[in-house]
Amino acid sequence: MPRVTALAIQTNQLTKRFGAFTAVDRLDLSVEQGTVVSLLGPNGAGKTTTVRMLATLLRPDAGRARVGGHDVVTESEQVRRLISLTGQFAALDKNLTARENLVLMARLRGRSRSAARKIADELIERFDAGAFADRLVKSLSGGERRRIDLAAGLIDRPYVLVLDEPTTGLDPRSRQVVWATMRELVTDGVTLLLTTQYLEEADALADRVVLIDRGTEVASGTPAQLKTQVGQQRVDVVAADGEAFERLTGALDGSFDITPLPEHRMVSVAAPDEVADLARVADTVEEAGIAVDEIALRRPTLDDAFLALTGHAPQTEEAQEQEVAA
Amino acid sequence: MSALAARPASPRRGGSPVGFVRDTVLLTARSLRAIPRVPERLLDVTIQPIVFILLFLYVFGSAIHIPGISYANYMFPGIIGQSLAFGVIGAGVATSNDMTEGVIDRFRSMPISRLSIISGQVMGQFCEQVVGMVIVIGLGLALGWNPHLTPGHAIELAALLVFGMLAFTWMGVLFGMLVRSSDAMQGLGFIVIFPLTFLAGTFVPIAGMAAVPRAIAQWDPISALVAAVRQLTEGYHATGSWQLAHPTVAMALWCLVIIAVCAPLALWRFNRKLAS
Ligand SMILES: Nc1ncnc2c1ncn2[C@@H]1O[C@H](COP(=O)(O)OP(=O)(O)OP(=O)(O)O)[C@@H](O)[C@H]1O
Ligand SMILES: [Mg+2]
Numbered sequence: 001m002p003r004v005t006a007l008a009i010q011t012n013q014l015t016k017r018f019g020a021f022t023a024v025d026r027l028d029l030s031v032e033q034g035t036v037v038s039l040l041g042p043n044g045a046g047k048t049t050t051v052r053m054l055a056t057l058l059r060p061d062a063g064r065a066r067v068g069g070h071d072v073v074t075e076s077e078q079v080r081r082l083i084s085l086t087g088q089f090a091a092l093d094k095n096l097t098a099r100e101n102l103v104l105m106a107r108l109r110g111r112s113r114s115a116a117r118k119i120a121d122e123l124i125e126r127f128d129a130g131a132f133a134d135r136l137v138k139s140l141s142g143g144e145r146r147r148i149d150l151a152a153g154l155i156d157r158p159y160v161l162v163l164d165e166p167t168t169g170l171d172p173r174s175r176q177v178v179w180a181t182m183r184e185l186v187t188d189g190v191t192l193l194l195t196t197q198y199l200e201e202a203d204a205l206a207d208r209v210v211l212i213d214r215g216t217e218v219a220s221g222t223p224a225q226l227k228t229q230v231g232q233q234r235v236d237v238v239a240a241d242g243e244a245f246e247r248l249t250g251a252l253d254g255s256f257d258i259t260p261l262p263e264h265r266m267v268s269v270a271a272p273d274e275v276a277d278l279a280r281v282a283d284t285v286e287e288a289g290i291a292v293d294e295i296a297l298r299r300p301t302l303d304d305a306f307l308a309l310t311g312h313a314p315q316t317e318e319a320q321e322q323e324v325a326a
Numbered sequence: 327m328s329a330l331a332a333r334p335a336s337p338r339r340g341g342s343p344v345g346f347v348r349d350t351v352l353l354t355a356r357s358l359r360a361i362p363r364v365p366e367r368l369l370d371v372t373i374q375p376i377v378f379i380l381l382f383l384y385v386f387g388s389a390i391h392i393p394g395i396s397y398a399n400y401m402f403p404g405i406i407g408q409s410l411a412f413g414v415i416g417a418g419v420a421t422s423n424d425m426t427e428g429v430i431d432r433f434r435s436m437p438i439s440r441l442s443i444i445s446g447q448v449m450g451q452f453c454e455q456v457v458g459m460v461i462v463i464g465l466g467l468a469l470g471w472n473p474h475l476t477p478g479h480a481i482e483l484a485a486l487l488v489f490g491m492l493a494f495t496w497m498g499v500l501f502g503m504l505v506r507s508s509d510a511m512q513g514l515g516f517i518v519i520f521p522l523t524f525l526a527g528t529f530v531p532i533a534g535m536a537a538v539p540r541a542i543a544q545w546d547p548i549s550a551l552v553a554a555v556r557q558l559t560e561g562y563h564a565t566g567s568w569q570l571a572h573p574t575v576a577m578a579l580w581c582l583v584i585i586a587v588c589a590p591l592a593l594w595r596f597n598r599k600l601a602s
Contacts, residue, residue: 055435081437091432095360101429107352108438110345136363152432 002078005069008033008160008191009054013063016049016215023049025215026063031160031193031208036186038206039195040305046215047195048088051162054193055085067160084158088165088195090145091152094138098129098148101137106155123151128177142169150178154185161185163194167201179204199305203227211309219309230300230308235269235281240291251288256281271297349442350449353433357450361457371416371458375409376465382529383469390530399560402471404528407552409462410455410490411523414498415515417451421502422511425596444499444592452495459487473559483558486577490551493581496588503595526552532566545569547584550576 009031016024024046031037039047052058053065056076064071070078092101099120106116124133127147132140137148146169153161163182167175182205186192196202202209203223210220219226237252239245245265252258256277257270271277278297285292300308361368382405387397424430424447433443475483505511525532525539526548532540543549544567553564554573569576 057431057434077437080435083435085432085435087428087431089428091428091430093356093360093429094427095363096356100359104352104356105432105436108349108433108436 002068002070002081004033004082004159005066006033007031007066007069008035009037009065009067009193011050011054011063011065014050014053014060014065015062016046016053016058017061023215024053024060027212027216029210029217031191033191034186034189035207036182036192036194036205038202038209039193039212040197040199040202040209041195041212042197044214045212047212048164049215050212051085051164051193051195052087054079054162055083055087056080057085082159083162084153084156084160085162086150086153086164086166088168090137090142090149092137092145092149095136097134097136098140098144099124099133101148102152102155105152109155111155119155123154126177126181127151128174143171143174146170147174147177150181154181157185157188158190160191160193163192165195165197168197199223199226199300211305219305226305226309227300230305232270232272233274233300234298235271235278236294236296236298237267237269237281237285237292238294239265239267240293241265244291247288248285248290248292251284251290252281255284346439346442346445349438350445353442353446354449354453357446358453360450361454367420368454368457370419371409371413371454372461374412375405375458375462378408379405379462379465379469386529392531395560395562396472398470399472400556400562401529402466402473403555403559404526404552405462405466406459406487406555407526407548408523408528409459410487410494410551411519411526411548412515413451413455413458413491413494414501414519415511416455416458417448417495417498418502418505418511418515419508420451420454421447421499422505422508425503425599440596441593444589444596448492448495448499451499452492455491455495456488459491474561475559479558482574483555486551486554486558486574489581490577493584493588496585496592500588500592500595503592503599522546522548525549527564527570528552532564532570540566547577547580549573550580 007030009029011027011029013026013028014024015022015026027046027050029037029039029050039050041047049058053060054067054072056072056079059073064073066072067079068082070082072079092098093104096104102120102123103116106119107113111119124130127150129144129147129151132144137145140148146166150163150166153163166182167178170178182192182194192205194201194205206223208220209223209226211218211226219229221229237248239248242265245260245262245267248267249258249260252267252269259268260266261268269277269281271281274297278295282295285295382401383398387401390397392400430443434440501514502511505514525535525543526546527543528548532543532549535543550569550573553570554577556562556564557573564570564573
């Protein structure tokens with residue numbers, strides 16, 4: 001393996017344009033060896049573009065990026081020996097079976113035929129893929145392909161593992177398998193960069209979260225730090241009808257910090273004490289005998305995070321296109 | 327659960343000539359596996375020659391008389407040259423589709439030589455062309471082609487066809503990387519390659535053509551190929567230009583030039599196009 005430095009990933013003013021549109025805009029990112037960093041952002045934020053530049057698949061237009069101290073443009077060969085990317089879309093040969101794909105990738109990574117077969121067997125077992133391992137990839141479901149794709153990224157124990165939205169489209173059980181595998185690799189010293197749209201996933205795995213929007217960092221920190229910035233959890237109470245909504249607002253006002261949302265017949269209650277607050281709100285509603293459809297404790301979502309940290313909701317792709325056109 | 331941790335990092339160093347050959351072989355084998363699984367692809371390389379065989383043998387052929395040679399023996403060398411040239415279209419269409427496949431991204435992010443990805447593609451396409459050519463020749467022999475070959479000429483012919491298919495496949499793979507889509511490749515094939523195959527003395531002698539097509543035909547590489555096949559199988563000599571008078575040498579030179587130009591361009595294009 002090529003010699004490496006303490007910073008597993010470092011980008012300086014990394015920029016990528018597609019025509020007039022800047023997908024990644026002077027991004028500074030650093031990932032220390034052996035840590036897990038999550039790149040969190042809405043659709044079109046530039047997550048995929050960033051990781052593709054790191055994996056030497058896209059050439060930056062300005063700025064630079066290093067993996068293990070090696071430049072992704074001038075030392076791309078070393079970088080390819082250090083990094084393993086499982087992209088957002090399955091990177092498998094659809095005319096081969098799942099197993100044949102794994103064996104091929106292992107052979108291309110220098111394994112003998114028998115060693116490659118053994119690795120494929122191990123990975124198939126780990127990802128619980130035995131039932132479909134001998135079917136052609138083109139006949140597999142999206143989630144099944146995803147699992148094989150993730151397995152193909154783990155043939156060698158990589159120095160830096162990059163996973164682009166690894167669990168999107170996976171059922172809860174497969175998601176647990178993927179999370180467990182990632183944790184195991186991290187324990188083993190692998191550096192992990194993962195992109196996700198789910199705060200929950202970043203929370204479960206990452207040491208540090210970098211929130212990006214329109215190609216630039218808008219905030220970063222540990223999941224706990226981000227969450228305090230985002231604000232606490234809330235209890236949302238949905239009244240059964242308009243009259244109940246009026247009574248609900250009256251009953252909760254005073255004892256709680258509330259935000260009434262009449263158009264949804266909903267009262268949103270700040271819940272700094274989380275479950276305890278949920279119980280208190282429920283008790284209040286019960287005692288007043290107000291008819292409600294739903295009472296729920298809600299974690300801050302990615303939307304909340306954006307609102308809190310950027311002051312605007314995550315931009316939709318249409319809005320961006322209009323901006324480019326303007 | 328410690329299996330992943332226990333596995334040592336990959337033993338390969340990459341970049342060596344041995345590694346290049348090994349990767350090319352692995353990637354070629356991968357392409358070949360697709361042939362029986364996607365039989366339509368083979369149909370693509372055989373259907374056109376079959377249509378032209380039937381058309382010229384049974385429809386137009388009766389109106390064409392070439393002195394000193396039966397029309398079947400005149401036409402089949404033309405069909406062979408034409409199928410070889412159609413290989414450019416076939417390889418181009420397949421390549422422009424293959425290059426958009428997600429698996430190419432995985433290969434590109436792995437520590438293997440990028441040239442091996444292209445040469446794997448070329449070899450895979452080449453093997454498809456060989457299978458297609460065997461089918462076309464088999465059909466020709468069944469339908470009345472009667473080539474007069476000495477063993478020496480047979481070897482020379484086989485070598486020339488293999489070399490020709492390799493060169494034309496490289497050209498197709500390059501075109502497949504230059505075009506925007508496989509539809510564009512189809513269009514290019516129809517507008518450029520299709521006419522060139524008809525000009526090449528394939529079905530009628532070049533000498534009888536009007537001045538402009540004759541001038542093109544005299545320097546069309548496919549003409550050299552067709553003339554070479556006809557010379558080897560029938561001892562039939564064409565005239566009109568240096569390359570028609572020395573078709574085997576001319577064809578070998580064409581192949582060398584095509585490979586020398588297309589291979590580096592394809593590599594350059596592969597690195598550029600996909601990285602932008
Ligand atoms: N090849 C390309 N040509 C033109 N525009 C592109 C290209 N690739 C990406 N973009 C644009 O760049 C922006 C960032 O794209 P990117 O795929 O990096 O987003 P992302 O954060 O991965 O989004 P998602 O969550 O949807 O995967 C998007 O607006 C996208 O439309
Ligand atoms: Mg993406």
